[in-house]
Amino acid sequence: MWQADGFSTTRIGVLTPHADVVPESEFNAMRPEGISIHAARVPLGVYKPGGVMDTEIADDPVRAFAEPPLVDDAAEMLASAPLHAIVYAFTSSSYVRGRPDDARLKQRLEARTRGIPVVISSAAAVAALENLNVTRLALISPPWFSAEMDRQGARYFQTCGFDVVSNGPAGLPSDQHAIQPGELFEWVRTHTAKSAQAVFIGGNGFRAVGVVKALEEALGIPVLTANQVSFWQALIQSGSQASITNYGHIFGLRPPAH
Structure with a gap:
């Protein structure tokens, strides 16, 4: 009788640069029924109006993307929704800032998400x-x-x-x-x-x-x-038992959430 209305039992948030539509698009392509994607946009200083990006992105805006307060405030606002995991969808800041910063960033963001686990894309890789x-x-x-x-x-x-x-x-x-x-x-x-x-x-x-x-x-x-491993880790952190096919061998491996 009723038509599908998109309501989900597992909800995954995404922190993404303000003009980047790829993370949401790819998460939505991979997600099975019962999982929904909810994004918050964070300013990144490499875009022009219309989503045109610099042909070579510089280190400084990439490094700044991971610094407070903008991404922290976005994480807190996104966590106001009833989500099960949040992905920080930005590999390049991990490259520029180094591996030790991933743990600090995760801890800092999770201090603002009220218990919702945060997945850092490079760490998920x-x-x-x-x-x-x-x-x-x-x-x-x-x-x-x-x-x-x-x-x-x-x-x-x-x-x-x-x-x-x-x-x-x-x-x-x-x-x-x-x-x-x-x-x-x-x-x-x-x-x-x-x-x-x-x-x-x-x-x-x-x-x-x-x-x-x-x-x-x-x-x-x-x-x-980057998006595939982030989605894989987010499903684990959310406790979802959803089966994902056609998007890589990694989805056959489901280690315990931590």
Whole structure:
């Protein structure tokens, strides 16, 4: 009798740069029935009106995105809703600020979310790689990451104990809206080191979850993306038992929430 109204039993929040639509889009693509996505937007000083982003983002605005008070206030406001987990969807600040800052950021935000767990995207990638027993990693960065920011990403994973066997920004148009799945698939397929045990495609604004299944079939190794691992970790933290298919091997692994 009644039509679906979108009401959900598991609600996941997302803290995202103010003009970035990719995290919400990809979370919504992956989510099964019964899960809903709710975003709060945080200013990031690399956008022009209409969502046009700098072709190469600088460290300073990336670093500032993770500093109080704006993201803290957004987390508190988002946590006013009856959510089960909140994702901080911004990999690059972890690269620039370093791994130790992830724990501090999580603690700081959770002080404002009244008990709702916060998932940090880069830390979720580390958890996924550890659960996959990966030691050798191929890292792919968005084309709008500078070579130095990509190197910072490699150092981030190296400090976590991984051997980064290849890394670099993808040679695609430096425009979020110009990324096409077929082009990303070919780039990753042809630029992943044969010694890699997994691929991580960083950048929550990098449209990538649509190629995960095809890449895993082509490469024969797990393929992770920033939004995919964040959603995986958020489901764990929320206590959801939802089954996710076609978005990567990682969804078959469900370690206890912590």
